[in-house]
Amino acid sequence: MGVALRNILGEYREEMELENLRGTVAVDAFNALYQFLTIIRQPDGTPLMDSEGRVTSHLSGIFFRNINFLEKGIRPAYIFDGAPPDLKTETVARRREVRDAAGERWKEAIARGDIGEAYKQARASARIDDAMIASSKRLLDLMGIPWMVAPSEGEAQAAFMARQGDVGAAASQDYDALLFGTPRLVRNLTVSGRRKVRGRSVTVRPERIDLSAVLAGLGLSRAEFIEVGILTGTDFNPGIRGIGAKTALKIVRAGKFQETVQEKAPDFDPGPVREFFLSPPVTEGYRLDWNKPDRDGIVAMLCEEYAFSEGRVDAALQKIGTKAGQKTLGDWF
DNA sequence: CTACGCTA
DNA sequence: TAGCGTAGG
Numbered sequence: 001m002g003v004a005l006r007n008i009l010g011e012y013r014e015e016m017e018l019e020n021l022r023g024t025v026a027v028d029a030f031n032a033l034y035q036f037l038t039i040i041r042q043p044d045g046t047p048l049m050d051s052e053g054r055v056t057s058h059l060s061g062i063f064f065r066n067i068n069f070l071e072k073g074i075r076p077a078y079i080f081d082g083a084p085p086d087l088k089t090e091t092v093a094r095r096r097e098v099r100d101a102a103g104e105r106w107k108e109a110i111a112r113g114d115i116g117e118a119y120k121q122a123r124a125s126a127r128i129d130d131a132m133i134a135s136s137k138r139l140l141d142l143m144g145i146p147w148m149v150a151p152s153e154g155e156a157q158a159a160f161m162a163r164q165g166d167v168g169a170a171a172s173q174d175y176d177a178l179l180f181g182t183p184r185l186v187r188n189l190t191v192s193g194r195r196k197v198r199g200r201s202v203t204v205r206p207e208r209i210d211l212s213a214v215l216a217g218l219g220l221s222r223a224e225f226i227e228v229g230i231l232t233g234t235d236f237n238p239g240i241r242g243i244g245a246k247t248a249l250k251i252v253r254a255g256k257f258q259e260t261v262q263e264k265a266p267d268f269d270p271g272p273v274r275e276f277f278l279s280p281p282v283t284e285g286y287r288l289d290w291n292k293p294d295r296d297g298i299v300a301m302l303c304e305e306y307a308f309s310e311g312r313v314d315a316a317l318q319k320i321g322t323k324a325g326q327k328t329l330g331d332w333f
Numbered sequence: 334c335t336a337c338g339c340t341a
Numbered sequence: 342t343a344g345c346g347t348a349g350g
Contacts (some may be wrong), residue, residue: 035334036334038334039334040334040335040349040350041334042347042348042349043347047350048348048349048350049350050350051350054350055350056349056350057334057350059350060334060335060349060350061334061335063335064334064335064336065334065335067335068335190334191334192334193334193335194335194344194345195334302350306350307350308349308350309336309349309350312335312336312337312349315336316335316336
């Protein structure tokens with residue numbers, strides 16, 4: 001998923017508390033939905049569902065997470081992917097195969113009563129469908145949180161908005177947003193908090209990565225940084241066998257990108273991938289307006305349609321000063 | 334994921 | 342009151 005740049009970016013990650021984040025952030029919506037969908041599950045892998053079997057994990061995630069964002073002075077805008085570029089066709093197909101196979105193994109694991117394996121495979125089989133996307137957008141509207149559909153990749157649009165200064169950062173788990181040129185990337189925004197990793201309880205904090213620090217530290221221009229990404233592989237090209245982030249870094253620093261591609265992958269033309277990262281399809285046609293949450297609308301949707309507990313929903317809304325019959329926002333905006 | 338109830 | 346396990350939908 002995304003680029004395998006973790007190995008060379010470690011020292012540029014700055015952990016921080018959610019409380020200290022504040023400001024506006026363009027959230028990669030598919031990335032966030034995917035995380036909610038993989039994480040909010042029962043021990044056997046079954047996602048939260050209403051009585052009609054419609055998945056509601058993503059709605060739970062969006063609702064409670066955004067309440068916390070608003071409460072802490074973080075104003076998110078959600079950026080959905082538009083049509084994937086042709087360069088991504090193979091990646092999309094491969095992911096679908098992997099998910100479908102995991103879906104099969106989930107069923108098998110359930111059948112033999114292997115709960116642990118079922119959970120693992122269920123997570124790997126998580127898929128975002130049209131109904132989830134539509135219900136997510138509806139809930140965001142009711143919460144007064146802006147969203148938009150990008151012309152192409154959501155991360156590219158989020159990076160563009162951050163570069164324009166319209167948001168303080170792009171939020172995603174993937175490092176691609178840095179290749180798209182976001183000045184600041186926030187990771188772990190939608191997954192921070194207490195998590196269980198191999199039986200142990202750990203605290204996952206949001207982390208910030210500044211592109212300028214990365215480029216200065218690695219001694220690369222942005223174009224060269226993109227070359228490192230291309231060598232290791234991105235959503236838009238498979239990368240070159242046997243070349244990890246550290247080797248790629250050496251190659252690019254030595255000015256041997258072109259030479260290496262010609263030698264190891266003579267049929268691969270990196271031009272279109274480089275061009276896609278440098279100037280992806282993006283739009284200036286957006287307005288980021290944060291409005292008052294519509295309490296009654298939220299209750300009607302979550303509680304009446306999707307069987308959420310009104311007590312829980314109300315308690316959450318009260319944290320941001322939204323009570324029954326009242327639409328006051330308080331001091332946040 | 335978050336909320337909540339239970340335990341020390 | 343903090344920490345932990347589990348329900349939520």
